[in-house]
Structures are given as C-alpha cells and as structure tokens.
Amino acid sequence: MTEAKAGARLPSLEIPVTRTLIVAGAIASRDYQDVHHDPELARHKGSPDVFMNILTTNGLVGRYITDHFGPTATLRKVAIRLGAPNYPGDTMVLSGTVEEVDGDTATVRVVGENGIGRHVTGTVTVTVPAAGGAP
Numbered sequence: 001m002t003e004a005k006a007g008a009r010l011p012s013l014e015i016p017v018t019r020t021l022i023v024a025g026a027i028a029s030r031d032y033q034d035v036h037h038d039p040e041l042a043r044h045k046g047s048p049d050v051f052m053n054i055l056t057t058n059g060l061v062g063r064y065i066t067d068h069f070g071p072t073a074t075l076r077k078v079a080i081r082l083g084a085p086n087y088p089g090d091t092m093v094l095s096g097t098v099e100e101v102d103g104d105t106a107t108v109r110v111v112g113e114n115g116i117g118r119h120v121t122g123t124v125t126v127t128v129p130a131a132g133g134a135p
Helices: 019-028 039-044 054-069
Strands: 009-017 074-082 090-102 105-114 117-127
Touching (some): 009 054, 054 090, 090 117
Antiparallel strands (some): 090 105
16 A cells, blocks of 8 residues: 555645536536536625535545555545635645554545635545455
C-alpha cells in the first residue's frame, strides 16, 4: 500500500473549480437543483453564483484517494462534511493524512480548502490488496 504508515501525508491535489465542473457534476449525479446550474436563480436565493453539490465533492474526494493508492484501491467508506461553498473560478486543494492502518486497510483524513475557507472535511476508509492479490 502506498504511504501506508499512520501520520503519512498524501501529496495535495489542486482542482480548478469551473462552471463546467459544477454543472456537469450536478447533472451526472442527477441533482437538478437550480443553485447548481443557474447563476441568476442562485443569486435570487442568496448565493453569489452557482456552487458545487456534495455528490461532486464526494466523487472528487474518492478520486483523490484512488489516484493516490492506485487502481486496485477500493473505497470502503467515505464520510464527508461540507463547509465553504466551491464557486466557479476558485481552486480546491485536497490534502490527506493517513490516520490509521490495519493490514491492507487505511483510514485517511481528507481536507479540501478553497479561497474562502474549508470546503470539505472527512475520512475515507480504503482497502488496497497486496501485490498479486485479488481486488
């Protein structure tokens, strides 16, 4: 398992938050709430612009972990909480720290920050089979 020691830090990942990413993520997750695709209606509801939905954030957190641990990594649990919204034109920087390792399973603390604060915090439990093992 890559970086499998408790306390190990994962390299950060910068994700440009584009309007296309926000809208595509909402559509892909079948979240048709107007605040995720219509800037005028989002402003009418008190937001300065459209913003990313939790399902897109969840997917990006999962990608961050599997990009790091490799193609045989299996996400067992993703538990996240949102904070500051991700608006178009910003960048979210994901970082992670391995909290615990038990055999081929690790628990990673993940944080995603943007220009206005902490967008996401949570933990991901991931299993990475030993080389030559079945996924």
